Amino acid sequence: MDREIHNYNIRHQIIDHHSHTHIHIETLLILSRTISPVYLPLVAKDVDPFVYVTLNPALLEPLLLSRALPARTKYKLGLSLDKTRGELVIRSVCFFCDAGGPVVLTLPAQSPATFDYFPDYVLNLEGHLLRIACPAIKSRIEALPPYEEVNNAQRGMWKTMFEQFLMVKFNFTYNVFLSVGKSGSYIGGGGTGLELENGTWIGTVGDIVAGRADIGIITANTPKRVKVVAFTNSFFDISYLNFITTEGTRVFSPAALLWSFDILMWACIGLSTVVAFLIFKIITRTMTALGLDKGDAMSFARRGIVSHENWGIQHQIFFVATSYLDQDCVLPRFTPLRCFVALWLFFTLIITTIYRSKMVSLLAFPVLEKLPLTFEQLVASDYQVGFIKHGDSAYNTLKASTDKVYVTLVDEMEIITGNGLECLERAVAKKYACIAYAFSTIYLKARNLSDSDIRKLVFAPESTYNIFMGLALEGGSIYKEGFERWLGWTRPFHLADLWEEQDMYYNVRLPKRAWWLETNQTDKLEHSDFVESDDLTLKHISGAFYALAGCLLICAGVFVQELVSYYWEREMEKGLIWVRLKVRLRTMVKLKNRRVVRFNNYY
Template identity: 25%
Template sequence: MMVLTAPWMAPHIVLPLLMAASWCGFHGVAEVRQESPSPTIQHTLINRSTDNITKALPTPMMSDHEGSHSQDNRRNYETPTLFSRKMLSSSSSSQRIIGMRGQSTGTAGIGNSSISQRDSPLNDSEEASLTALLTWVVRRELRPCSLLLAHDPHYAHSHVLNSLIHLPNPKQVVVAREAGDLAGVLWQARQCRGYIFLFHSPQPLLAFTALSDDLWDFQGRYVVVGASRDQLYTLFTSGKATNTEHLLGIIRGWRDGEWSVYSHALYSGGSLLVRVSTWRHSAFTTTTQLFRDKLRDLRGAQLKVVTFEFEPSVLYYRDSSGALQFPFGIDIEVVRALSTVLNFTVVFEEPPSGELWGVETENGTWNGMVGKLARGEADIGVANLFLTMGRQGAVDYSAPYDAEVSCFLVRSDPPVAPWLSLALPFQLATWLSLLVGLLLASFLLLCFSAAGTNSGDKSSILSPTHACLYSFGMHFREPQDLLSRQSSVRLIISFLWLYTIIITIAYSSNLTAFLTVTRLHPGIDTVKALYASDMEVSGLGIFFKGALASAVDPYLQGLAERFVSYQDLKVVWEGVKAGRAAYLHNRQFLEFVITTQFTSAQGGSTMRIMKECFAPYSIAMALQRHSPLKAKFDRVIRWMLESGLVRRWFLESLRLSRKVKTKKTSEDEGNSNLSRSEGDGANTRNSGFIPLSISHMQGVFFILGIGHLISLLVLISERSYEGIKKQVPFVLDYDDEK
């Protein structure tokens, strides 16, 4: 029922219309209330004409069939369906039209004479005191709010309801005989929303709390009148009330005109009912704020946080025996910061083994973390939780405090053998070109020298072997003691020197880079290449399979068909190490895993992240549906992001986790290795030089060893040849004959 006041409706307009409507005999019910200085209220039922009333009022109105009270005629604020007229007899003889909407009442509703003022559950003193109390609450605590006044027939003609109707707040009035009468009365308003329930017995309201959560306004301010302490306790412990911050219960006191105001303590392990104050006739006995901010300071209340170890968001620090000492990580630090600001105590719990975040079962319920939140067994859930619509109906999300993209982790191909670094500065085609150039230069030197010999030049190159050695020595920038007197030979040698200088400088410069930097084989770096490789795509749970299937890229959609879900990362790592699979997860997690598990003391890693990633996601914490904590949490999270704390916590978690991983091997050795590694890194950053190790120079020793081996073979061949000459007389010595 909605109340509209229309001071322009004067008696000389209203009375003729009502008389005409009664004479015409049209069906419908209108209620005429006449007020005078006397508290007596007279009720008169008259017939009205819908057509005549429509002409008289600026807003179109509809009438219900007489005697019907089951039809729902709730409409928008601008088009009330059930209306009543109240004629006020006062010194000014002012008249007001009160438009009412809500549950249709007909003759069995407000106009039912079987429920009169004598049936009111309150005496005059109690009614006057309650009227003053509720008027004070509306004017002080609900002044900017739109109101819903819900009452049972016992309060239909009470002075309490009449006084509330005349308050200036926008309002609607509903007669509630059962829980179904309250369904659908929620309405949207830009300002705050207040709900006042006047019941002789609050059974309709208690039954209403068992209906769908969508029918309840969790941000509204509620005032319940007429419940006993036991009934109020039942109401305050309902699922809807535990997630509603502003809820008051008014109970009749022991003294005449005394009312006790109770509220409920959110997230409190003690008594749920909290006495706020006591009202006696016209004032509270103590100064208090009825709708105070209960979440600004939770006063050490225990909040259950469901989480599990998932690096780097949640990590466990364990002692030497394996016992858990404390959790740490990005998500844990976010929760601890919230607990410090809002003053609550954190109790960590884990979901059942293997369920992790949880999935929706066949019967529509959830298991895992989401299931514990949906059943009210926990208050907060954190563990690198992506903000997705799939879980939106089961939990609420806080404001995101981190963002990530989905990437693939693949095996790093073994690096190129260091001894091959001597050949890496030039490509194969370049080496072949240099060989051809060497042979060509030797041939030209021989030809030009032969021409000079014919002309009498005795210093020229006389044999092919001599020409090749001469050209080969120039490529190594070694000076030659033989210089032809022929100008053409000198000219070709000059250009050959220029050619070899450029080649040797280019080779030496590039060789330095290949000696100091580990060269890796080219691997898979794009989604297209991964799709063409026929590798398995692994992941935890089925979340990333949906991300692949919903992607626009056809190659990503194809990878969704090869996606295999696992619950144990150890099994996943075996497939990735063997090169059979690529693991899909967010980049931050993959960076952490590579740093802490797959990076050697020398800095080499057996895993790498593909360059091409997809699907950015926001990371948030999960809360119970309609949790009153969300607004406070969102505000504090914004402070964290503005101050850069989240990134700092990630770096601290990374360092601490690496120390923990090293400590598992050997505490003393791990600390010394960590210090040495940090010291070497600092020296490298400060000096900018990288000393060459034996691993860098093994190619040189490889060539030296090959040279020694070839020389030994030649020596053995020469000795064998000398022995053959002695044993076989007819073997001639070429030098002797010469």
């Protein structure tokens, strides 16, 4: 409500109610001028002053203390007229003046112009007990059931913030308890805020709406929640979702022989080889067409020895293969062919030099497995995914997303409740990605994992669902203005980061180390060698042996082919000899028969 309109209404209400007496009108006008400041362009939410007017002075106290709107109004006055004495009655409420309880105060009707009728009565709570609902997030605050003691938080940065900061400023006590779940108790609870199908809320938001809590902590601001509870504009805690994998393993593979070039480069090399054969063919055909293939023009030389054979396709294949392998080549003698061969040798020199330099590094120093760095890469990878569900807002937001990446992620990921340690253990042991709030993983590392296991974890650089958490309160809460003002000083001075580091070290890490020593788990305290040994072993150069085995198989295949060809030709020759013998025998028989016939005829 705008202050000018509000004060204008106050002024006219006072005039209407007391127009029967000129004296009281003058008094009320003076009073209205004292409570009507000059024009202020900025109006803060939930801090507007209210004046409640009643004709019966006896109704002022129950009106100001009622659980309806007046009780939730921080700056308020009650006005009435005592007709018996003809005096104006002005009363207000000091919320905590009676040892933390409310007291109705009577203010003077006539006062100096500087008198403040709307003081801030929420500066000292006089030990008043605040009920604080928290989710089951031990990384931020931890308390033990049955949650009945005063100032009962065991540890956590929110405990430090309350006890060393806000309690010092406002002088209150607190009782923190786990938020209520569907069962109506803290058993099975611990959520931040979930609206059920019947319209009721559970979690910290539900506790505030139902009046079980004055404050809710570690609760994100969402469009649905802001309709039922209020949030401080200042925030104390920050977090976000990211995912964790383990360090990539070193890849030792015979395929490293092909990793020097990508698919496109190999395709270009293959295409260049085909083009070389085409150019050889074009040049030789041109020589034949022009009649330049006479004599030794098509011959070749090797190691200074000139051959009189033609430089045919078999010699061209041999030349290309030996040029790639940097071996002795069979070179043509014709000048155009020699020019192209020289250019081709320069091309293969560049290719083979690059290939060998990269191949040596790949075989001796293998590459690490590529890890997913974004949620899109995570969905496309073969990693299993787990989601540590702390609170409700993150999961509900991902579930409501229409982005294909998050839709696929929600369908495939495993929901992990509790503290989420098993999720990190799986990430260390196998190809498993763990999605969680950053503050959850920080706590789990400090509380459960050894330094050697922590070094194996890799945090992806991409994050999503950034949240800024202050205090959640009921609408129009009298605590909002003061807590919001002082909470705003925690971020500029990095108090949240400081208290988090102190809590993780003194309250989480050191007790873990002490327990390991008591239980003789000293192996977890040993420092592991993060850098793997780079000494050359058989697996580093296994590709060379695989290549040798492949060459032996090829040689064996060629040898078998030669044997088959040899015996085939031999059998063919045997067949020809047998045919020749049969023909000769038949010829000899015919000749003999002719001689016999001639002899018989003669005699």
